[in-house]
Amino acid sequence: MTNKKYLGIITVSPVQSYIEQAEEVKDLYKGSKIISNIIQNIINKLKDKINVIYPNTEKIENITVNNIPNKIVFTIENGKFDKSTFKNIENNYLNEVINSNELVKEELKEILKLTYILVPYENEENYKEIYSKAVYYLDGIKKYTPIKQIEKNNELYNKKGTRSSNNCVICGERIATKLKSEGKYQLCEICNIKREYEVHDELNNISLSDYALYSNFEKKDIQDFKDSLKDKNKNNSNKFDIQCVFPETIDNLPKESKEQTFQKKCRNEFLDHMRKKGYEVKEDSELCRYYAMIMFDGDNMGKIISGNSSILKDEYRKGVNLKEFQKKLSKAQSEFGANVSTGILPYGNAVYSGGDDFLGFVGLKYLKEAIEQIEENHYTGINEKLSNYLNKNEKITKSYSIVIAHHKTPLKKVLRIGRESLALCKNREDSKDGMCITYITGSGNLNRVFLKNKNYKDIFKLIYHLNNGLSSKFITNLEVEFPKFFDMGNTSLTDVEYPKISQMTNYELKRLIGRSLSNLNNSDDKELIKMEIYTLLNNYIDKNSNNRKISIENLANLVYIADKLKKYYKEDDTNNNNNENQRGE
Numbered sequence: 001m002t003n004k005k006y007l008g009i010i011t012v013s014p015v016q017s018y019i020e021q022a023e024e025v026k027d028l029y030k031g032s033k034i035i036s037n038i039i040q041n042i043i044n045k046l047k048d049k050i051n052v053i054y055p056n057t058e059k060i061e062n063i064t065v066n067n068i069p070n071k072i073v074f075t076i077e078n079g080k081f082d083k084s085t086f087k088n089i090e091n092n093y094l095n096e097v098i099n100s101n102e103l104v105k106e107e108l109k110e111i112l113k114l115t116y117i118l119v120p121y122e123n124e125e126n127y128k129e130i131y132s133k134a135v136y137y138l139d140g141i142k143k144y145t146p147i148k149q150i151e152k153n154n155e156l157y158n159k160k161g162t163r164s165s166n167n168c169v170i171c172g173e174r175i176a177t178k179l180k181s182e183g184k185y186q187l188c189e190i191c192n193i194k195r196e197y198e199v200h201d202e203l204n205n206i207s208l209s210d211y212a213l214y215s216n217f218e219k220k221d222i223q224d225f226k227d228s229l230k231d232k233n234k235n236n237s238n239k240f241d242i243q244c245v246f247p248e249t250i251d252n253l254p255k256e257s258k259e260q261t262f263q264k265k266c267r268n269e270f271l272d273h274m275r276k277k278g279y280e281v282k283e284d285s286e287l288c289r290y291y292a293m294i295m296f297d298g299d300n301m302g303k304i305i306s307g308n309s310s311i312l313k314d315e316y317r318k319g320v321n322l323k324e325f326q327k328k329l330s331k332a333q334s335e336f337g338a339n340v341s342t343g344i345l346p347y348g349n350a351v352y353s354g355g356d357d358f359l360g361f362v363g364l365k366y367l368k369e370a371i372e373q374i375e376e377n378h379y380t381g382i383n384e385k386l387s388n389y390l391n392k393n394e395k396i397t398k399s400y401s402i403v404i405a406h407h408k409t410p411l412k413k414v415l416r417i418g419r420e421s422l423a424l425c426k427n428r429e430d431s432k433d434g435m436c437i438t439y440i441t442g443s444g445n446l447n448r449v450f451l452k453n454k455n456y457k458d459i460f461k462l463i464y465h466l467n468n469g470l471s472s473k474f475i476t477n478l479e480v481e482f483p484k485f486f487d488m489g490n491t492s493l494t495d496v497e498y499p500k501i502s503q504m505t506n507y508e509l510k511r512l513i514g515r516s517l518s519n520l521n522n523s524d525d526k527e528l529i530k531m532e533i534y535t536l537l538n539n540y541i542d543k544n545s546n547n548r549k550i551s552i553e554n555l556a557n558l559v560y561i562a563d564k565l566k567k568y569y570k571e572d573d574t575n576n577n578n579n580e581n582q583r584g585e
């Protein structure tokens with residue numbers, strides 16, 4: 001009998017674009033659940049025949065969210081395997097997960113393609129080379145598999161050249177034949193599967209407006225109200241729409257329609273419910289209309305997993321030790337993923353949280369807490385746990401994209417901007433371990449600030465000062481003053497100008513901060529506070545001595561976003577404990 005083993009990889013892809021084809025936030029949870037079920041189902045079918053390396057299949061406590069990634073890495077060690085098992089999986093991987101006719105299933109198989117590779121090997125010493133080979137082959141298969149003719153040529157699509165006034169609102173490609181609303185079909189068969197997919201009740205009834213309102217009311221109190229309606233309105237065909245807590249939504253409904261009357265009644269009940277719980281809402285303008293979407297993505301994970309990253313100790317970059325590291329990493333990641341998704345539950349939800357990537361939504365008021373929690377868990381759950389495998393002073397890092405958006409801004413747009421910001425963040429000069437916070441205004445303008453993860457508290461320190469005597473006027477003044485002298489950020493300064501203007505910028509920033517602290521009385525304290533704020537903000541002036549450019553754009557956006565967030569952090573005392581929990585460097 002031969003000693004031959006196989007290393008195998010199975011993927012279902014592309015998952016990100018599939019999940020993010022979403023019109024409502026619940027589409028995301030459902031898409032993610034579908035992927036998770038597909039992978040779980042494949043693992044269950046194969047588990048007696050394979051040794052799974054990735055993802056972690058040990059039971060993890062606290063799992064509340066889909067934290068199964070879209071890839072299975074495994075070995076087969078008994079020297080033989082049955083080809084038909086894999087053929088069978090390839091043919092039937094959707095069967096137990098999705099309930100639909102064959103045409104739809106075939107189409108979905110084209111969208112969520114299953115690809116697998118099995119590479120034979122004999123010697124564990126060659127594990128790394130075999131792993132790299134498998135990844136390489138798999139990428140090749142994915143790239144070069146021709147898209148079957150069936151796609152875009154079947155009855156799910158509009159015939160070429162015909163006008164498409166009835167396209168699906170989610171994918172925009174296929175003919176809408178499902179979910180009639182206002183006399184028009186909204187969804188195609190494929191997207192309807194997602195919309196109808198079963199998820200936890202809470203997620204089935206959630207919308208972006210919920211996340212916005214978490215800044216005013218606690219999630220559990222909103223949940224209580226929704227639960228109370230469920231019993232009361234059992235026989236009612238109308239359904240309370242939480243967007244109608246905002247009066248402008250009600251105003252936009254047909255005047256004195258049944259719907260408008262119903263939503264108005266629900267709104268009053270909602271506010272009564274909250275008053276009884278002790279909340280005070282004096283003005284409608286106090287209702288928060290913005291929420292935060294958090295994405296993060298591990299830096300250079302492909303390199304790390306394949307043993308090609310210099311952060312890994314030499315001995316773990318090869319042979320059976322690499323396999324050991326991969327197993328440890330996948331376990332650490334799934335625990336970390338589970339902890340993060342559970343951690344944000346009191347004020348948000350995770351769409352997926354696999355450990356090396358994350359997508360979730362939180363109330364704006366809890367953004368700081370959410371980042372804090374993720375950073376803490378990442379430190380203890382990943383870097384501390386894996387420290388034996390990493391070289392001294394090295395760590396596994398990730399990049400964030402946080403988008404703050406109005407609850408009425410189309411979700412598709414928010415997701416697209418989130419991805420763009422993440423790419424911008426990863427493409428910056430010192431690209432690892434960074435964060436981009438994007439604020440989308442109601443009218444669609446973008447304000448982006450780039451920070452290093454270890455400095456994320458800077459924005460909350462600035463918010464503290466804005467809530468305690470600092471006026472944001474200084475930045476407007478700086479923005480008005482400087483273009484008079486030179487074209488900031490665009491043209492290069494001369495060798496003589498650069499140091500001069502660089503110094504002048506510092507001086508002016510300091511002076512203007514001082515002026516913006518005018519309502520602070522005690523002059524000793526004032527000088528200290530001025531220097532503290534100046535030191536904090538000076539880092540955000542981009543000075544590039546190579547091409548001699550100076551830009552205050554990042555600084556201006558930092559101040560802009562902090563100013564927008566400040567009303568939700570009135571009681572925050574970031575600045576009083578700013579030396580705690582500083583990790584890394």
Ligand SMILES: [Zn+2]
Nearest residue numbers: 168171188191
């Ligand atoms: Zn569709």
